Amino acid sequence: MVDMETQAILNPLFILLAGAIIVVIVEQVGRRLKLPKLTDATAVVFFALTLISLYQLYLISKGQTPPVLTYSLKGLGGPFGVSFVVDGLSLFMAFLFAGLGLLVSIYSIRYMEKDLNLDRYYSLLMTLVAGMIGVVFAGDLFNLFVFWETMSISSYSLVAFRKYRWEPIEASFKYLTMSTVGSLMVLYAISFLYGLTGTLNIYELARILGASPIRSQLLAAYFLVACVVAGFGVTGAMVPFHFWLPDAHPAAPSGISAMLSGVVIKAGVYGIARVLFTVFNPNSFDFGTVLMVFGVITLTVANLAALLQRDIKRLLAYSSIVNIGYILSGLGIGAYVITHYQPPLSLSVAGLAVMGALFHIFNHAIGKGLLFLCAGCFIHEAKTRDISMLEGIGKHMAITGASFSIGLLGLAGVPPLSGFWSKLFIILAGYSITWDPFMIVVTTLIVLNSIFAATYYVWLMQRIMFRESKVKAKEAPASMILPIVILALLCVVVGLMPGWIIEAAGKAGLSLISYVGG
Amino acid sequence: MNPLNVYVFTSAALIVIGLYGIAVKRNMIKTVISIEIITAGVNLNFLALTVGTSFFTLAQYFVIVSIALGAAVASIALSMVIQAYRHYGSIDLRKLSRLRW
Numbered sequence: 001m002v003d004m005e006t007q008a009i010l011n012p013l014f015i016l017l018a019g020a021i022i023v024v025i026v027e028q029v030g031r032r033l034k035l036p037k038l039t040d041a042t043a044v045v046f047f048a049l050t051l052i053s054l055y056q057l058y059l060i061s062k063g064q065t066p067p068v069l070t071y072s073l074k075g076l077g078g079p080f081g082v083s084f085v086v087d088g089l090s091l092f093m094a095f096l097f098a099g100l101g102l103l104v105s106i107y108s109i110r111y112m113e114k115d116l117n118l119d120r121y122y123s124l125l126m127t128l129v130a131g132m133i134g135v136v137f138a139g140d141l142f143n144l145f146v147f148w149e150t151m152s153i154s155s156y157s158l159v160a161f162r163k164y165r166w167e168p169i170e171a172s173f174k175y176l177t178m179s180t181v182g183s184l185m186v187l188y189a190i191s192f193l194y195g196l197t198g199t200l201n202i203y204e205l206a207r208i209l210g211a212s213p214i215r216s217q218l219l220a221a222y223f224l225v226a227c228v229v230a231g232f233g234v235t236g237a238m239v240p241f242h243f244w245l246p247d248a249h250p251a252a253p254s255g256i257s258a259m260l261s262g263v264v265i266k267a268g269v270y271g272i273a274r275v276l277f278t279v280f281n282p283n284s285f286d287f288g289t290v291l292m293v294f295g296v297i298t299l300t301v302a303n304l305a306a307l308l309q310r311d312i313k314r315l316l317a318y319s320s321i322v323n324i325g326y327i328l329s330g331l332g333i334g335a336y337v338i339t340h341y342q343p344p345l346s347l348s349v350a351g352l353a354v355m356g357a358l359f360h361i362f363n364h365a366i367g368k369g370l371l372f373l374c375a376g377c378f379i380h381e382a383k384t385r386d387i388s389m390l391e392g393i394g395k396h397m398a399i400t401g402a403s404f405s406i407g408l409l410g411l412a413g414v415p416p417l418s419g420f421w422s423k424l425f426i427i428l429a430g431y432s433i434t435w436d437p438f439m440i441v442v443t444t445l446i447v448l449n450s451i452f453a454a455t456y457y458v459w460l461m462q463r464i465m466f467r468e469s470k471v472k473a474k475e476a477p478a479s480m481i482l483p484i485v486i487l488a489l490l491c492v493v494v495g496l497m498p499g500w501i502i503e504a505a506g507k508a509g510l511s512l513i514s515y516v517g518g
Numbered sequence: 519m520n521p522l523n524v525y526v527f528t529s530a531a532l533i534v535i536g537l538y539g540i541a542v543k544r545n546m547i548k549t550v551i552s553i554e555i556i557t558a559g560v561n562l563n564f565l566a567l568t569v570g571t572s573f574f575t576l577a578q579y580f581v582i583v584s585i586a587l588g589a590a591v592a593s594i595a596l597s598m599v600i601q602a603y604r605h606y607g608s609i610d611l612r613k614l615s616r617l618r619w
Contacts, residue, residue, distance in 0.1 A: 142580050149587045156594055166605045173598045177540060180553050180591050187560045187584065188533065194577065195567025 006071040008060055009084045009137060011053040012094065016130035019046030020123040027119030040109040043122035047102035050129070054098055058091055068511075070139060083201060085139030092358065092508040093136040093270055096365050097263050101129040103483035104255040107373055110477045111255055111380060121161060128154035128259065132267050140200040141190045141275070145183070148271070152179055152235070155264055159252045171251035175244040182234030182241065186271070189227035192220070193279070205279045221280065225287050228275050229294075236268025237321050238328065239298040246305075249317035250385065254376025257313060261320040262369035266361050269327050273357075277335065277512045288336030292442050295329030298322070299449040307456055311385045312375050315460065316368065319411065322453055323364040329446055330357025330426040334513065337433065347513065349432050354509035355502065356425030362501060363418045363494070367411045370487035374404040377480055378464075381473035387460070392469025399481055401465055403488035408461045410491040412454035418494040421502070423450055525566030532559030546602060546609040550595045557588040 023042050030038030061067045072083040105125065112118060131151030138144035156179070160172035194200055197208045209221075234241040245265070249257045276287055299322055306318035334353040337346045377400045378393050379385055394401025410417035413424075427450075430443030475481070494501055532555055539552030561581045568577040599609055606613050 142583075146583060146587065149591070153587075153590055153594060160598060160601070163601050169598055169601045169605060173546070173595070173602065176591070176595055176598065177549055177553065180595075181537070181540065181556060184533075184553075184556050184560050188563060191560060191564040191567060194564065194573070194580075198568075198571065198573045 006069050008053070008057050009069055009071045009086055012050045012057070012098065012133050013130055013137070015046060015050050015053055016126045016133070019043070019049075020126040020130070022046075023122045023126070024119045036113075037109065039118050039122060040105070043105045043125065044102065044109075046126065047098060047105050047129070050098045050133075051095075051102060054091070054094055057086065058095075061086060061091065067507075072139075082143050083139035084137045084143070085202070086137055087511040088504075088507040089270075089274070089358070089509075089511045090136040092504055093266070093361075094133045096266070096362060097129050097132045097136075100259060100262050100365060100369050101125065103369065103373075103486060104259055107258075107376070107480055107483045108253075108255045109479050111376055111480055112253060115162070115253075121158070124154045124158050124161075125256075125259070127151075128158065128264070132263060135267050136270055139202060141193065141202060141205070141279075142200050144271070144274075145187055145190060148183055148186070148267075151264065151267060152183060155256075155260060158256045159248045159260070161253060161256070168251040171244070171247035175248040178234050178241065178244045182231040184231075185227045186231035189224045189231065192224055202274070202278050206281065209279065210281050210284075221285065225276065225280055225285060225290075229272060229287070229290065232268045232271035232275070233294070234268070235265060236272060236328075237265050237298075237324050238294050239301045239321070239325075242298070242302070242321050245321060246314050246317045249320070249372075250311055250313035254313075254372055254379065257317075257376070258369040258372035261317065261372055262365040265320060265324060266327075266365060269324065269331070269361065272328075273331055273354075273512060277331075282335040282338040286336075286339045288332050288334070288339050289438075291328050291332030292336055292438075293332075295325050295327075295332050296442055296445045296449075297325075298328060299325030299446065303449055303452050303456075306453075310387055312378070312387050312390060312460075313372070313385055315387070315456075316371050316375060319371075319453070319457075320364070320368055322449070323360065323368070323411070325449070326423065326426060326446065327357045327360050327364070329442065330354065330360060330429070333426070333430050333439065333442075334509075336439065337429075338513070340436070341433065345433075349429050350513055351506070351509055352425055352432070353429035354512055355506045356422050356429060358505040358508050359425060359498075359502060360419075360422035362505065363410065363422050363491075366487050366490050366494070367407050367419060370403060370407040370484060370491065371411070373480075373484050373487070374400050374407065377476040377484070378404075378473075380476060380480070382471045384471075387463060389470060391463050391467040392465075393471055393473050394465035395469050396471075396473040397475050400476055400484060403484045405461050405465055406488045406491050408457040410495065412457035413450055414454075416492075416495045418491045418498070420495065421498045522566060522569075525562060525569075529559040529563035529566060532556070532562065535559075544611045546599045546611055547596075549611070550592055550599065553595065554588065554592055557584070557591075561585060561588075 026042045027039045061069050069086040131147045134147030135144055156172050156176045160168045162168050237245040249261055302318050302321035306315055309315040330353050334350040337349045378390055410419045413420045430439055433439055536552045536556035540549055561584055564577055564581050568574045603609055
């Protein structure tokens, strides 16, 4: 029965939200029974269940042609109400969110053991992942906004989790102020779209706006594009709106830094990509140029700022902004060629660029997740975040140090590792139209920036791994090593056998640009 | 003047006032109030653009959900104000400037 199958869309969300409540009860039971690790184990089990339910969803959607599932809430259904739409891109992102969530919850068992109120920690972690999965599954803009706020509120609270210190409070208040204004800008744009068309269903909006190219209201439409880009760009840490990120990521516990940097900022990029590519057809709106320009500015500014950092987590936070720059440029190249060139050429180049950008989302999620978890291990042992104090610590912590180096080399784009491929695809797409000076200039800037970034990744690796060590440290506990080793192996395996993930990213990219059509 | 325009301009004005408040005011509570003013402006815009049309009912649902979300954000922000007051003995944002880029 079709209804039962589409009902499966709600399973991952139900499991996580139920888990968020159950974990609080389990904490009480565990306290009575003197079983302190019961809370952590429950959280791990619920994340594993979420991954299983996502896999079932993937199997169901594979049987459909086209592989798109829709579910509308009863009573408010149809093209007007609340709906969920799951396509290749949604599943690609959802697997990433739930997978990193599982690894972070395993990591937190030992990393967070000195903290109190772990039930709240895991509860918020689950609502964070539930919010992100809801954002990628949402089929209408208001649903997307509600899950967006669920995600944002959870992440403000998680950044301020260690509220007995001044730094998290300050960082989180800054994050809250900027990010809330950003989401309200998105809601402002949504209210105009609803007033203009009378629907919020993304595909219905695309049909209405595509059927009557609102040439007369072009200025108004560009105002909405600006609101969407700026609003989602705050969470995505695009450069003029990035100020919260280098404060919030170091202030949060390391597992949460890995979540924030690995996937939460990707939800911002997803918002930009989904709303712009689907609702504002790039055939009629030239937002590709804007995204390319912002992407390159993001790259350059964050690269320069990263060089000045002495705090290891702050340096990694700036490197996250750099990688957002690559992803935005990749998406921008895709939209730009669709606007400026004719179908057979433009669609193949855009397919390559968007696939590269999505592949880079994957690579950066595993790579930066890995780096933040490793940095968490170093901080856990050495009790400092200062790079000059952490020099040579990799000699004492062989497995963590080696994984850290793999992560750095992978993000630097050293050939057999994963980061190389995605950067290669973005750059190839940028150079594929040789007679367009704008694209050539932008792509050259991307290449120069990625060489520049590689130098400080290698420099950081040299300091952590090869200098004389100043601190005494021993290898981190096994449950903290396990997620790190899994992520490091993923970096290598994806680098050596990129075929399967290229296929997945390609399908995800197609579900973005197939609405553009010929 | 078209009554629709009055509401749309009012909501735009509320948003500008809120942004001004966030940019200029140094009191944390005033920052939270400014966020709430922007929320009010956006919600008003949602209703103003749909009043008198067939999809006004659904817009009311949306706005009620949006008000609830705004309340959640405000409560988190105010709890942070309390924590900041415990750390600094003040809610002046200039005192909270130890973090820079």
